[in-house]
Amino acid sequence: MKIALLGYGRMGKAIEAIALQRGHTIVIKTSQDKDYDITTADVAIDFSVPSAAYNNISNCLNHNVPVISGTTGWLEKYNAIVSLCEKQKGAFIYASNFSLGVNIFFELNQYLAKMMAKLEDYKVDIEEIHHTQKLDAPSGTAITLAEGIIQNNKAYNNWELDKAKDAKTIAIEAKRITDVPGTHIISYTSPIDTIKIEHEAHNRQGFALGAVIAAEWIIDKTGVFTMKDVLNIGSL
Known part of the structure; x- marks a missing residue:
């Protein structure tokens, strides 16, 4: 080829x-x-x-x-x-991400969003970490994750970089650190506990x-x- x-x-x-x-x-x-x-x-x-x-x-x-x-x-x-x-x-x-592991993570994210849809005490946020040469923020992968949550949880209708403007907006925090291929963390936090799923790429x-x-x-x-x-x- x-x-x-x-x-x-x-x-x-x-x-x-x-x-x-x-x-x-x-x-x-x-x-x-x-x-x-x-x-x-x-x-x-x-x-x-x-x-x-x-x-x-x-x-x-x-x-x-x-x-x-x-x-x-x-x-x-x-x-x-x-x-x-x-x-x-x-x-x-x-594709915002071609990794097999990340595409499995996309599916887990959507499934978890469905499970959390009726649990109003939990607020979701997304953290993504990439190398300092990455030009865009948030990452395309983080946007795909946010869209997956929005499609499966009616509590959210938008995402926003950094601090969310209202309860229906998912906050995405973008960090840039030298030599980090890519890490994405979904967190559901309530007054009593936090549930997280994470994908960490070890290399490209x-x-x-x-x-x-x-x-x-x-x-x-x-x-x-x-x-x-x-x-x-x-x-x-």
Whole structure:
């Protein structure tokens, strides 16, 4: 499989190493808006920056190259990409996190939100910790977790970075610490106790492996997909 790496930072390099181990070839690797022929690739993996993601993904779809993206911070244009994918009969996956463990954590988060929905004494909050080079806050993973709670617990209808403005808003605290790949903590706190679930990434290998697996999976498919499709994970 010939892979284009759109974004060649830490994640791009980690993806490259795993892709080569799995017998694939890297035909494009770029971290800049420079000219490249995307049609030389069988599939593209976008881990660029928010300002470049939309153009990267659009370019792939316009040239019938399946693309997966793990770039966060550009999702105000997500619906436009979905429309373009449908128009071009292309293939696209966006995930805020490609790690198998995190996608299991997403399911646990939703299940716990359902369990806690009737327990009004508990207030939920989210903490996320990442390396200092991460450009967006809160993380896309934290936003996905907040949305999972909102979908399954009518006590909440919004999220907000730092302090929540009212009881229906989920507070997300974002911390940036050197060399932390990614930690996410969901806490339900009442006057008498606290319930927590946590996912801690030890390195970037889980994210990179999941991205390569998604790229392998999407070949010869048409449509807009998620990691639930790739991993065949259904809601509990």
